[in-house]
Amino acid sequence: MNPRIALVLKLAALVGLIVFPSFGSSFYTEMVAKMLILGIFAMSLDLLVGFTGLVSLGHAAYFGIAAYTVALLTPKYDPANFWIALPAAVLAAAAAAFVIGLFVLRTKGIYFIMVTLAFAQMVYFIFHDTALGGGSDGIYVNFKPDATIAGWQPFNLDEPLQLYYFVVAALVAVFVFLTLVLRSPFGKVLVGIRSNEHRMQSLGYATFRYKLAAFTLAGGLAGVAGFLYAVLFGFVTPEYLSWHQSGNVLMMVILGGMGNLAGAVIGAFAFIGLQEMFADWTKHWQLLMGGVIVAAVLFMPGGLSALPGRVLKKLNQESKHG
Amino acid sequence: MAEADLQIRGTASAAPAAQGDVLLVADKLTRRFGGLAANQDVCLSLERGMLHALLGPNGAGKSTCINMLSGDLPPSEGRILLRGQDVTRLSAAQRSKIGIGRSYQRTNIFPGFTVLENCRLAAQSRNPRPWKIFTDALGLTDTLERARAAIVEAGLAGREQRIAGTMSHGEQRQLEIAMVLATDAEVLLLDEPLAGMGSEESAQMVELLKRLKQNRAILLVEHDMDAVFAVADTITVMVNGVVLESGPPEQIRNSADVQTAYLGDGHV
Numbered sequence: 001m002n003p004r005i006a007l008v009l010k011l012a013a014l015v016g017l018i019v020f021p022s023f024g025s026s027f028y029t030e031m032v033a034k035m036l037i038l039g040i041f042a043m044s045l046d047l048l049v050g051f052t053g054l055v056s057l058g059h060a061a062y063f064g065i066a067a068y069t070v071a072l073l074t075p076k077y078d079p080a081n082f083w084i085a086l087p088a089a090v091l092a093a094a095a096a097a098f099v100i101g102l103f104v105l106r107t108k109g110i111y112f113i114m115v116t117l118a119f120a121q122m123v124y125f126i127f128h129d130t131a132l133g134g135g136s137d138g139i140y141v142n143f144k145p146d147a148t149i150a151g152w153q154p155f156n157l158d159e160p161l162q163l164y165y166f167v168v169a170a171l172v173a174v175f176v177f178l179t180l181v182l183r184s185p186f187g188k189v190l191v192g193i194r195s196n197e198h199r200m201q202s203l204g205y206a207t208f209r210y211k212l213a214a215f216t217l218a219g220g221l222a223g224v225a226g227f228l229y230a231v232l233f234g235f236v237t238p239e240y241l242s243w244h245q246s247g248n249v250l251m252m253v254i255l256g257g258m259g260n261l262a263g264a265v266i267g268a269f270a271f272i273g274l275q276e277m278f279a280d281w282t283k284h285w286q287l288l289m290g291g292v293i294v295a296a297v298l299f300m301p302g303g304l305s306a307l308p309g310r311v312l313k314k315l316n317q318e319s320k321h322g
Numbered sequence: 323m324a325e326a327d328l329q330i331r332g333t334a335s336a337a338p339a340a341q342g343d344v345l346l347v348a349d350k351l352t353r354r355f356g357g358l359a360a361n362q363d364v365c366l367s368l369e370r371g372m373l374h375a376l377l378g379p380n381g382a383g384k385s386t387c388i389n390m391l392s393g394d395l396p397p398s399e400g401r402i403l404l405r406g407q408d409v410t411r412l413s414a415a416q417r418s419k420i421g422i423g424r425s426y427q428r429t430n431i432f433p434g435f436t437v438l439e440n441c442r443l444a445a446q447s448r449n450p451r452p453w454k455i456f457t458d459a460l461g462l463t464d465t466l467e468r469a470r471a472a473i474v475e476a477g478l479a480g481r482e483q484r485i486a487g488t489m490s491h492g493e494q495r496q497l498e499i500a501m502v503l504a505t506d507a508e509v510l511l512l513d514e515p516l517a518g519m520g521s522e523e524s525a526q527m528v529e530l531l532k533r534l535k536q537n538r539a540i541l542l543v544e545h546d547m548d549a550v551f552a553v554a555d556t557i558t559v560m561v562n563g564v565v566l567e568s569g570p571p572e573q574i575r576n577s578a579d580v581q582t583a584y585l586g587d588g589h590v
Contacts, residue, residue, distance in 0.1 A: 185452050185459040192443045195432040202392065202430075203505055204418030204447035213453075 009308075010262060017168050021161055029160065030232070033167045035272045037228045039265035040174050042252040044221035047178060049250065050259030051187070052214045053194030054105075057113045057246050058120025061100070062093040062219035064241030066226030068127055069093075071139040071236045079143035082157070086145070089227040090220050096123070097219020101212045120246055128238040138237030141230055157231055167228055171265070174221055178261055181217070190214050251289075255296050257303025266304045343370040345539040346391065346422065346509045351400035353386050360386040362564045363400070368509055368539035373531060375542045375550045377574075378560035384543045385427065387560070388511050391541065392424040393417040404509070418447065423507025425498040427514045427543075433487030437478055437497055440486050441469035444504035469504050476500035477530055492523035499530065510540045516549055528552055551575070559583070 017036070021029045041063055048054040066089035073088060074080040104115045127133030144157040157163045181187050189210050192200045200207050230236050239245065248271065256267020274292055278285035296303065302310070346368040353361045361383045368374050376384050389395035391402060393414035402410045409417060432440050445468040446452065446459065460466070473482055476496045481489070486497055495515055502510055515531075516524050524546060531553045534540060544550050550557065551571050558568040561583045567574060574580055 181455050183459060184455045184457050185446050185449055185462065185465075186455045188439075188443060188446065188459045189452065192432060192435075195434055196430065199430050199432065199501075200443075201413070201415045202394070202418060202424055202426075203444045203501065204415050206413070206415045 006262070014168075014172065018165075021164055026160060029164050031272070031276070033164050033232055034229075035269045036167045036171045036265075037225050037232065038249065038252065038272060039268040040171055040228070041222055041225035041249050042256065042264035042268045043174055043178055043261050044218045044225065045249050046253050046258065046261060046264040047181075047190075047214060047218045047221070049253055050257075050264075051182060051194060052190040052211060053197075054211065054215070055113050055250075056104075056116040056215075056218075057243065057250065058100075058116035058118075058123075059218070059222055059249055060241050060243070060245035061120040061123040062097050062222040063226035063229070063245065063249075064127065064236070064238070065096050065123065066090060066093040066223030067230035067236040067240050068133060068139070069223075070145065070227055070230040071141050072132075074141050074143060074145070076142065079146040082145035082147040083149065086224075086227055089230075090223040093223025093226060094216050094220030097222075098212065098216040101215035101219075105208060105211045105215060117243060117246070120241065120243060124238055124241040124243070127241060133238060136238060138235055138239075140235045142234070144231050144234070163232065167232070170224060170228060174224060175261055175265075178221075182261075186210070186213070251293050255293065255303055257305035260303070260305040263303050263305030270304055344368070345370055345405060346541075347403040348387070348391060349401040349403065351387065351390050351397050351402070353383075353390055353395065354398045359563050361390065361397075364560070364563075364565055366391075366541070366558060366565075366568075368541055370508070370539050371536060372555040373535040373540040373542055373553050374556045374558065375544060375554035376558050376560065377544075377550065378566075381562075382560040383563040384560060385513060386563075388424065388513050388541065388543055392422060392511050418505055418507070421506070421508040422511065423502035423505050423509065424511035425495075425502055425513060425515055427517060429491070429494045429498060431486050431494060431497055431501065433485075435486055436482065437473060437484050437486055437489070437500075438469060438482040440497055441472050441500050441504040442466060444501040445469040445472065447505055468506070472500045472504035475503055475533075477526060492519050492527075495519065495523075495527070496530070499534075503534075508538050510534065510538055512540060513543045514545065515542070516544055516546045524549060 017032070020032055024032065041059075045056065045059045048056050048059070069089040069092045070080065070085050073085050100119045104112060104119060107115050128136060133139070144163070147154055147157065155162050155166060157166060182191075189200065189205055192205070193207050193210060197207050226240065229240070252267035252271045253264050254267070255270050256265065257263035274289060275285060278288040282288070300307065344367050348364055348366040351361055351364045352359060364383070364387055366374065366376075366387075376387065378384050386395065390397045393412055393416070397410065400410070401408055404417075404420060404422065409420065412420070432443065435443070442465060445465045446462065448468070449462060449465055470482070473479060476499045478493065478496050478500055481493065486494065489497070499512070499515060516527055519527060528549050531540065531542065535553070542550070542554065554571055556568065557571055557574040559566045559574060559580050566583055567577050567580050
């Protein structure tokens with residue numbers, strides 16, 4: 001698609017997000033906030049899957065670690081300090097990704113998928129089966145982190161509307177950040193690794209280090225999403241780290257179109273939208289969702305984000321022939 | 323530079339300008355796969371301004387040898403020296419950094435990228451600050467210029483924006499070499515660059531090789547005898563993992579051992 005058209009569409013979507021709360025009910029505003037947070041989560045995974053060619057099936061681990069960090073940092077009767085809780089959550093997720101990356105990045109292909117899953121399951125059981133994580137019930141985050149500095153409160157996450165706009169701002173920040181990273185020399189190396197890692201090595205790139213940096217960065221950004229998710233819903237459960245969650249975010253990336261940041265966000269919106277719709281019809285919504293994913297992979301190469309471009313191309317061809 | 327001058331220097335084994343400038347030395351390289359010695363005590367030396375051809379029938383161990391020199395395969399025994407320094411333990415990426423570049427027998431490029439991006443990535447590996455994550459990669463003018471120069475040198479001028487995977491086989495082979503050039507390699511390890519090329523493309527590649535060897539050291543693995551005798555200054559013949567004979571083209575052409583072992587009647 002023409003980059004200018006793509007930019008206009010993105011700005012239009014942003015305007016839509018900004019005005020949405022004036023039209024939607026608070027129920028839908030919260031749902032859109034959830035979609036946006038999962039959009040950040042999906043973008044962070046897309047950095048690995050779509051751009052570096054690393055299919056991680058354990059990405060929920062970093063999302064969950066950040067969420068639990070907020071929960072554990074929040075005292076029972078007081079809010080946590082926002083300026084400590086957010087960096088701590090993101091750093092905890094990034095540090096876990098760094099350590100796990102040291103091991104899993106030594107494997108390739110199907111083995112990589114398996115070991116990312118295995119490590120994520122280990123993290124899941126740490127929070128599920130030890131006193132630290134409060135078991136399968138999880139932990140309540142009774143108070144949302146407080147951003148007050150020296151008596152001045154720049155924003156108040158207790159206010160649903162302010163929280164919503166904070167999430168929108170976070171999405172924009174992560175999107176811009178990743179766009180810059182991908183256009184940098186570092187980003188070009190990642191895309192080169194996806195295309196032909198062996199050749200990158202023979203051209204002088206120590207690819208392991210680049211992959212580890214990407215894995216750590218993706219873990220940290222998944223941590224941003226995990227932080228926001230815990231704050232939005234006010235509790236954390238081991239389900240956040242489960243392999244269902246890892247599978248869901250991978251499906252969001254595939255549905256939206258791998259290797260496209262906006263696609264990852266679109267994928268998150270589509271996935272949650274369909275989930276809500278199917279869950280209204282039947283409790284076996286996963287069956288329908290599975291069908292949609294299979295259909296998307298078969299009939300929609302490049303995912304939802306590639307759809308407008310493909311339609312335009314088709315129209316162009318027909319107008320040429322006709 | 324005069325074409326005639328190149329011709330003379332290419333065909334004759336007369337002393338080139340910078341003779342004696344030894345860049346890469348293989349010292350008794352041995353590689354075993356289980357009980358089989360794919361390479362046994364192989365010695366080679368590559369000098370600046372010289373093209374050293376490696377010949378041998380299939381299975382002689384030529385690819386094993388080039389893989390050890392490039393760092394794709396660790397040797398079981400022996401040493402590899404670059405400008406007198408032991409580089410035996412360095413990875414492929416580290417060897418590329420210090421000036422050893424290689425091309426592959428089976429075309430090994432980034433098929434979905436443009437020719438320019440293929441070479442730009444190669445050139446970018448020489449960028450001293452690859453970790454600056456807020457710089458625009460396409461704004462690194464040094465890198466872009468080096469990539470463009472390599473494209474021109476390899477004879478692909480005008481094809482910068484072509485998608486690599488859509489080009490002809492011969493052009494992809496040229497691109498493979500352009501990528502090595504973009505890394506500023508001084509030692510080129512070229513694994514059958516002429517494989518699968520038509521006669522016209524081969525002739526162009528031979529001319530390219532003659533130009534490239536002027537200020538670099540080249541190891542050429544190749545089956546095309548006419549091409550080898552047209553460009554090589556030294557020829558080493560391998561059979562069953564060992565060096566059978568090594569010397570100037572005339573010596574190899576007239577060697578009875580080589581003829582029995584390898585060249586056969588068809589080639590002489």
